Amino acid sequence: MFYLKLAINNIKQSFKVFAPFLLANLVLFILTGSTLVILNSPMSSENMQYGIMTLNLAIIVLVIFAVIMSLYSYNFLLKQRSKEFGLYNILGMNKRKVGLVATIELFLIFLVTAFVGSILCAVFSNFFYLIFARLIHSDKLVLTLTPLAFASNIGIYAFIFLFLEIAGLRKIGKLSPLALFADSKAGEKEPRGNIIFALLGIASLGFGYYLSLSSSKIDAVLVLFRFFIAVLFVIAGTYLFYISFIAWYLKRRRKNKKYFYQPEHFITVSQMIFRMKQNAVGLANITLLAVMAFVTIATTSSLYTGSSQLVSALFPKNTNITLFDASNKDTETALEETILKEAGLPNKDVTSYKTALFANLPLASVTQAIIKENQELFTADQLKTLVNVYIITQEDYRKLGNDVPQLAQKQTALYMDNDAKLESLDIQGLKLDNIKNGNIDNFPEALQTYNSAALVVSNDTVFNEIITHLAYTYSENYDPVNITNFIELSTGEFKKLNHSLDITSGNYLRDSNGEIIGRLSNEKDSKEEVVTMYGGFLFTGFLLGISFLLGAALIIYYKQYSEGHEDKKSYTILQEVGMDKSQVKKTINSQVILVFFMPIVMAIIHFLAALTMLKQMLLLFGVMDNSLIYSVSAISIIVIMMIYFLIYKITSKTYYKIIER
């Protein structure tokens, strides 16, 4: 009973240190809890399951993050209170009993987190669910609160707290009461500011940036790999930058007597050297968390906004019926014969065209393309020339609203997004002249295929000739030719069509023998599909972004708190020696602002450098609109900056309160 009283008293007494720990746990508890509630709530449609897929991922990341953050803040808590524990120990409470007090405290915090957290979770999950449902355009607006979700959330946090308990007891076990009373300030050495590490930091930042900035023309799949490498380099570079480079730079400034011995720089530079030593790791963490927030929020919002744009471009008319194995069919009549007649729909206003897709032909960045069987393309330069090529006739390509110069029998035109400079082709001996290179404008197939090109040929004869010459690229019975049909159908007509067809999952069409003959899709359903999927992404990005920012805020609060106590004495001395109050305040301000905004500025630079890569990777998901990505990024930066500034305002109040007390 005594220990319980002591524990309660402790929490009341040092509420300033307990509060952020409790708050961080509460917020993370609510975030994971709400996600679990949404996951466990019965869903209205299959589509919704799609959107929920990424929430599983969100839970995993959130839990890992919760472990890291609560461990971090619990460690800070223990450190702040080591003197108190040392006092108990000297007053005759053995370590087991000190451990018991710490355990009771932790247990109380857990109870509060679980109890208050669950109540808040029930409230906030509805709010989160509304956001989620809106994002995925779901019409089911009522959330079912399942006890299972709450129970599993409490279970997860019980594990996290158990983990904290073990870590805490180990720490208390290692404490020596004498070390506890040693003056924590005594004998702090100057940071090294090692030039080698400083340069290493700059070099690895530079390399990471280079990897990103130089990947604008690199295959997206390769970019994914490069991104991973670049992230590792930038993380290492960020830590080294804060740990070594800044100390080294400040020390250089200090050596410059004219600069250093001025009241504006004297105190700031000398204190910053030490401040950086204590805070380097914290600042690096804040920077990286902010970058993570930027990346998750900006990419998921780009995906979300870009996806519906993409779908609109995919459907020149609201319904698409693509027929497979169409080598021997007539472009104009195939749709009517196989589908429309049976459904009793008129053959009105259909846009039909025939394409054949060949993967990995060496057409990019070359003037003369030679394509032959057993061609060996292994070097990086050779691999860069490979594109996925759609063959299409000039007549068909014009139907889509493209301008194509009149092509004679053996002439072609190549359209792709970059690096087209083709002059001639030799396909297994079939010689063609390429008279035009251009960008892809209206060609839905290209939007669905990564790294694609359209090779426009004069007529069906050449079209079929190429297919014959390239027959070695696919197996014997495979037919690479599709006929794509776009038709404007009313809802009634679409229902009628749907009824008459044998449609299996994935919207594949089958004939009476059960063979797949094509695929049906319409704009509305496709839009819904991507919206639910990317809506789930966006929601996940939003959840993670919030928690990353929360993590950053927590580190900042602790930083301000511990610095406030350390700086207090320095500023008293300065006033006694003859610095006036306003000057002291100015010095404090400049340091606080510098330390505060350095991470966010650094994070923005990281993010801007990463944009090139992110753009490439978003291409994989069909987001091609650069201006969209830029504006979404700009908005994310502004919003996150505003939140960050708010955090600054709140936490610096704590700092000044401590200083001025």
Next chain:
Amino acid sequence: MLLEINHLEKDYRTRFSKEVTHALQDVDFKVDQGEFIAIMGESGSGKTTLLNILATLDKPTKGTVILNGQDITKIKESSLAEFRLKNLGFVFQDFNLLDTLNIRDNIFLPLVLDRKTYTEMDSRLQELAPKLGIGDLLNKRPFELSGGQKQRVAIARSLITKPQILLADEPTAALDYRNSEDLLTLFEEINKEGQTILMVTHSANAASHAKRVLFIKDGRIFHQLYRGNKDNQEFNKDISLAMTSLLGGD
């Protein structure tokens, strides 16, 4: 006359009661150029309050403090820091050195605030350092120094501005006997060269190095002793005697 303290009074009112504490009552004395004065009293006697007012860190309720003809209790808040910088030197019992600066820069601190050039600062330091025996400490950091060394550095910091008065608040409180003796001898030497020193202390031994001792109790100065031609030991005896009889002290 360098410093005139006229009928100084300081009242404190605790926040929750109307009771008034008279920390200083009618304190009145004068200090000549080149004097070395010790103000003696027990804790709570008002000696620290007096020092704080002389240091312009606190304002009196009544009375004036005239330094070279200027009433320093009337100086505006915004000019106080500059006034302290140019006229007063401080030595504290816990040294108050900045851990983030090395010894040289700690000593330079007031001059940097006064925007002196590096050459000027350096030449002043070259003059001062051998006198204080800190020549080989300049590149070290405060935590590497002993208490006695730290206090000598603090004295260097206070003297480098060539202050009108050196104010010392229990400068030997954190030092052992030997270091205290060294420090007080140093004060005597500095004083011999013309530096006016005003030291607050509760130790008779420390006070015995001064030329004049003022005794303060319950906020009033009610006795003073001049050294005359006595040596430190004799003067120490006089002071101890005065304390036991007058202050009823330990």
